[in-house]
Amino acid sequence: MLSLTIANGANAASEVCPEIDVTAVADDPAVRRMICAAASEKAKALAACNIRVPTPLRITATTDLPVDCAGLYDCQTKEILVATPDHLASIARPDRPLRFLSPDLEFASVIAHEMTHAAYDRVPCPFENCLATTEYLAYAMQIQTLPPAARAAVTSNFTYDRDISRDEINPVFLLMAPDKFSQKAWLHLSQRDAPCEFVDQIMRGNIHFDVEHPF
Known part of the structure; x- marks a missing residue:
């Protein structure tokens, strides 16, 4: 999810991650370590597909999010807010596409989603907003950056089994x-002849899925 401004994590403990210029914020030191591990892993995976995550970056694990929201990127403060693993489990719907993931993998996947938003936030948008484009990329990469076995478990249970x-x-x-939409996003990207080249064109501002007046 992309958002504007929400104040969060002011009183939580923080630490700078050892392998990436990310500040992890969470009350639980184990959750801070999870943030650092996920941020390092996902940033490398995204960079391998032409998405370069801007740093420094602050990632805060919190329970103070909009209803049913797993995470968001605050484009004014340049901060990612992600539901704590326990909170993520409590708000998760049993029919969600990522229901086949372990809590740790789902938590890391939300960080990948929001890091993609952080990267795309720097791309000029020729319309009032580029919501469909940024969510296409975020959902597709959230699934694409999963470990292969986990990705297969998720995508083999998709509603769609056809070209998008x-x-x-x-x-x-x-x-x-x-x-x-998230299912169609990953399927559409995976069906490209060169998915990461397609991503590169999106990140260069050459491809959009939005229009001037969608409603």
């Missing part, structure tokens, strides 16, 4: 059915 056309990736469908 570009017209199916649009802001209206995103707002109506975000879970199904």
Whole structure:
């Protein structure tokens, strides 16, 4: 999820991650270590597919998020807010696409999603907003950066088993059915002849899934 401004984590303990210029913020030191491990791993995986996460970056694990929200990127403070693993488990719907993941893997995948938003935030948008484009990229990379066995467990249970056309990736469908949009996003990207080259074109601002007046 992309957002504007939410104040969070002011009183939580923080530490600088050893392998990446990220400040992990959480009351539980084990959760701070999880943030650092996920941030390092996912930043490398995203960079391998032409998404370079901006640093320094602050990642805060919190329970103070909008209802049913697993995470968000605050584009004003340049901070990622992610639900703590326990809170993530408590808000998770049993029919969600990522239900086959362990809590640790799902937590890390949310960080990958929000790091993608942080990276795309620097790309100029020719429209009022590029919501469909940024969510396409974030959802697709959230799934793509999973370990292979975990990714297979998730994608083998998708609703769709067919080619996804570009017209199916649009802001209206995103707002109506975000879970199904996430499936279509990964399927569409995985069906490209060169997925990471396609990602590179998105990150260069050459490809968008948004229009001037979607509603």
